Amino acid sequence: MLQVDIRKRLGAFTLDATLAAPAGITVLFGPSGSGKTSLINAVAGLLQPDQGQITLNGRVLFDGATNIHAHARRVGYVFQDARLFPHMSVLQNLRYGGRKDEDRIIDLLGLRPLLQRRPRDLSGGEKQRVALGRALMCGPEILLMDEPLAALDAGLKSEIIPYFRELRDEADLPILYVTHSMSEVAQLASTLALVSDGRVTRAGPVADVMSDPAAVPLIGVRDAGALLDVTVTDVDPADQLTTLSFAGGALTLPGQLGQVGTQLRLRIPAQDVILSRTQPEGLSALNILPAKITKLTKGRGPGVAVGLDCGGVPLLARITARSAREMALVEGAEVFAILKATSVAPMDVGAG
């Protein structure tokens, strides 16, 4: 468990952040320049706060009196730009901080064929895997990752994400993960902390934060959307469709997303959910779910975020304030949520 409560002035910008990161992946999500990197640099000991406290598993890393130097903090840090040492081979890089679980980590990350290479001969994805292995082999108590996938193209991202997920599920290691990519949040986060203007504005279990209408302005209209844990119940190879079930009903999505019984996590973008007061008929959309309105939150713009209860599972829709008024939407009202089958992008589908 990592606990952070710090303040730091950086020119005109002030970092004033409180955060608790339990086991699993805690994602710091926010726009560029919101202070995410400063926050994890403070945890790593690369940035000294003006005041506050940082503790890791009960050990004080920083308070007014104590400031443990970065090398003694036992944090593994994976930087956006990998930062492999150019004058060392891959193996020398890996062993630089220690040799904990060497063989297991080399195999887990598929690094065996790369060991004698120099960093300049690696692809971007290989570099990040080596950087991750190097951070793990120093035997850290926490893993910090600063946009580790930002420099990679989509193909390399999907190559590395399974390694992160394996780490999350197998190692008992808290991970603090910085990103501004909602698809990485959907695929990796167990805890979500929203960061803006140097503050942690909202934090909690990822499903709770993502389905909270009040969090929509913080997440951003485009990225907001509830996470749905579903099970594959039918695959139709002829029509190239997969049926996914959850407590509130079933969804049909394009593509063959997995074998029957596979658990998946979907992000349903709030702006792609349409609401209707009556059961729609003659509509091309395949997915119509009965739901009850739990909360209406007016945003800064013309939009309203609508919290829905769909058989006990929270969903999120975003509609205009005018629609909400004309449809007389109120908390407790029964509605139908309509989702176009193609609106869930493959990058938003993660293993459950």
Place this chain on the structure above:
Amino acid sequence: MLGAEEWQAVLLSLRVALVATVVSLPLAIWVAYILARKDFAGKTLLNGLVHMPLVLPPVVTGYLLLILFGGNGWLGGFGGFFAFRWTGAALAAAIMAFPLMVRAIRLAIEAVEPGLEDAASTLGKSRWAVFRTITLPLALPGVLAGAVLGFAKALGEFGATITFVAAIPGQTQTIPSAIYGLLQVPGAEPAVLGLVLVSIVLAMGALILSEYLARKVRG
């Protein structure tokens, strides 16, 4: 072309320049490192002090050394060690070469991505270990270039040396002061030419050596 006295000057110059470079190199690396990486009160002052010999007339530097280390100097206790001996020539050469070494090494250290040093600290290495395993190896071509530059400067140092320790044959008469001395004597042109050729060979040799070392270090 070269008589015994001239060869003596060549060997003395090599000894003076080598000792001046080798002894002052660790200090030059340290000063270059703190100028490149640290912020502290008095940084401008230190930077100015290091560069003084570069901008002062060499005679002034030599005179200051005389005041400090001469027989009746403020640090006269060292006088016996430095005054009118080859060690004094080495001291003068080292001080004159120091700013050139620091400048070259500082540039090399500044070119090392600080992010790599940060990464090394998060991997559990102390500042000294990070310097030894990351900063220094990556800056090594520049450090070698700085050392060669310093060596060449030390080899050619004239003004401060002759002011501080004069030009005593076999003691403090280096190549430049030998050439200068010979130029005062009629008919010594062949010896002058010989020393000039030796200077050229040494300078070229140093440059080629530094290129070779730098390439070898880069791998």
